[in-house]
Amino acid sequence: MELDIKGNVKKYYGDIAKKINSGPVKGCCSGSSCCGDVSKATFIYDEESLSELPVEALEASLGCGNPLVFAELKEGEAVLDLGSGGGINVLMAAKHVGTSGRVYGLDMTDEMLKLANQNKLKMGAANVDFLKGYIENIPLKDNLIDVIMSNCVINLSEDKEKALSEAYRVLKSGGRLAVSDIITMKDIPSELRAQAGMWCKCLGGTLTVEEYKEILAKVGFKDIEVVPAQIYTKAIIESAFLQVENLEDVVKDIDLDVVDGAFAEAYIKARK
Ligand SMILES: C[S@@+](CC[C@H](N)C(=O)[O-])C[C@H]1O[C@@H](n2cnc3c(N)ncnc32)[C@H](O)[C@@H]1O
Numbered sequence: 332m333e334l335d336i337k338g339n340v341k342k343y344y345g346d347i348a349k350k351i352n353s354g355p356v357k358g359c360c361s362g363s364s365c366c367g368d369v370s371k372a373t374f375i376y377d378e379e380s381l382s383e384l385p386v387e388a389l390e391a392s393l394g395c396g397n398p399l400v401f402a403e404l405k406e407g408e409a410v411l412d413l414g415s416g417g418g419i420n421v422l423m424a425a426k427h428v429g430t431s432g433r434v435y436g437l438d439m440t441d442e443m444l445k446l447a448n449q450n451k452l453k454m455g456a457a458n459v460d461f462l463k464g465y466i467e468n469i470p471l472k473d474n475l476i477d478v479i480m481s482n483c484v485i486n487l488s489e490d491k492e493k494a495l496s497e498a499y500r501v502l503k504s505g506g507r508l509a510v511s512d513i514i515t516m517k518d519i520p521s522e523l524r525a526q527a528g529m530w531c532k533c534l535g536g537t538l539t540v541e542e543y544k545e546i547l548a549k550v551g552f553k554d555i556e557v558v559p560a561q562i563y564t565k566a567i568i569e570s571a572f573l574q575v576e577n578l579e580d581v582v583k584d585i586d587l588d589v590v591d592g593a594f595a596e597a598y599i600k601a602r603k
Contacts, residue, residue, distance in 0.1 A: 339531055344416070348446045388454075390417070393417075398509045401600060406428060410477065413484050413510075425459050434460075435471065437466060467493040486537045499552060513534060515594060557598075557599050
């Protein structure tokens with residue numbers, strides 16, 4: 332089956348960004364750790380980190396983990412966030428790297444970029460630039476970035492090898508990759524993966540630990556770690572996924588025994 336993944340993903344996240352201005356929304360990928368309203372943001376991130384962010388950035392939180400926890404950002408570093416959405420991770424990183432550092436957020440969706448730029452203005456974050464583009468074709472020169480972060484985006488890419496090779500290209504030698512992503516823990520039926528909703532909500536395009544490691548090594552990364560942090564069991568799916576607007580429509584028709592333990596939130600680290 333031919334599926335216009337990029338088109339579907341763009342529309343899905345564009346619609347979420349548009350709704351932010353008309354009130355809190357819910358979306359995306361996991362139960363207890365993801366996404367799309369202020370309460371979900373407070374589950375992923377500590378309250379102090381969130382305290383200075385605009386509420387619209389919190390409402391647009393669509394990640395599945397917190398890459399800042401293991402990115403070990405330092406004053407003066409150059410950071411790139413792949414698939415920056417409403418800008419929550421970028422704006423937090425901007426505080427860590429300070430005025431001598433710079434944080435770029437890259438996103439393909441106009442509505443998300445508009446929201447992110449509004450949030451940047453509200454924060455007065457002068458060390459932040461939001462860029463329009465694809466993670467598979469990063470609009471930055473080689474060897475520029477100290478740390479690449481990403482939160483629940485690489486699973487959405489149809490060409491993960493290209494996206495990760497682009498990440499490698501723009502990193503300085505010794506630069507770090509710090510990614511939160513959804514991964515696959517066991518086989519699921521290909522028809523399920525092929526559903527547009529499964530892709531848009533971060534589940535259809537997931538890699539296994541071994542596939543992730545293989546691609547990272549192939550494009551040149553070393554010191555690779557792919558660590559499942561929370562496995563989405565049937566109980567978690569039942570208790571949390573089904574409560575998430577936009578996600579229950581995908582999950583309600585699935586045999587929960589088939590997806591029991593099939594997905595996990597993972598931390599992915601590597602070095603150039
Ligand atoms: C699940 S949301 C995560 C947003 C943000 N990282 C966060 O933690 O809230 C995915 C974001 O990635 C963007 N995106 C998805 N695929 C992309 C691609 N191939 N290139 C650039 N941006 C992409 C979407 O527009 C959307 O804003």
